[in-house]
Amino acid sequence: MASDDPFDLDLAWTPVSTRLAAARLTVLACWLVPLIAGGVLLAALTGVVGLWAIPAVLVALGGWVTWLVPRQVAAMRYAEREDDLLIRRGIMFRSLVVVPYGRMQYVDVSAGPLDRRFGIAKVQLHTAASSTDATISGLPPAEAARLRDRLASRGEARLAGL
Numbered sequence: 001m002a003s004d005d006p007f008d009l010d011l012a013w014t015p016v017s018t019r020l021a022a023a024r025l026t027v028l029a030c031w032l033v034p035l036i037a038g039g040v041l042l043a044a045l046t047g048v049v050g051l052w053a054i055p056a057v058l059v060a061l062g063g064w065v066t067w068l069v070p071r072q073v074a075a076m077r078y079a080e081r082e083d084d085l086l087i088r089r090g091i092m093f094r095s096l097v098v099v100p101y102g103r104m105q106y107v108d109v110s111a112g113p114l115d116r117r118f119g120i121a122k123v124q125l126h127t128a129a130s131s132t133d134a135t136i137s138g139l140p141p142a143e144a145a146r147l148r149d150r151l152a153s154r155g156e157a158r159l160a161g162l
Helices: 021-044 047-075 111-118 143-158
Strands: 077-080 084-089 095-100 103-112 120-127 136-138
Touching: 021 047, 021 111, 021 136, 103 143, 120 143, 136 143
Parallel strands: none
Antiparallel strands: 077 084, 084 095, 103 120, 120 136
16 A cells, blocks of 8 residues: 655665764854854853843754754655656655756756865756755765766756656
């Protein structure tokens, strides 16, 4: 009997690299550490007891995001099928994007300085629909290049049949 859950597909899902979580937590630290330090400095210099709530809230927020980000990254997966690519993400608010190979116009691979530092890249599929969010972040560069080449060749093969 088939499941009524649209996210419960019996496929071989490929997870993204856990290094994506480390990269996202590094960005978080780059923002939060100066804000916390500024809040502590402000509270210490003014002597206003209520201002200690600012760094306390920021530390709590940092702890929550530090707990959440690895779970979000662990939920990010993709699967290649015969005619399309599926991208799944989300824990509470889940999403499943299905991109038919015949609809792909081109495939982008990108990696910023932080991505390169952590050894990850992002693959983005561009289709005729402007609202398509078909990106897979956190792939090892070799896997990103393999996926780009495979998707491009499958896309060309599907377009040739039209």
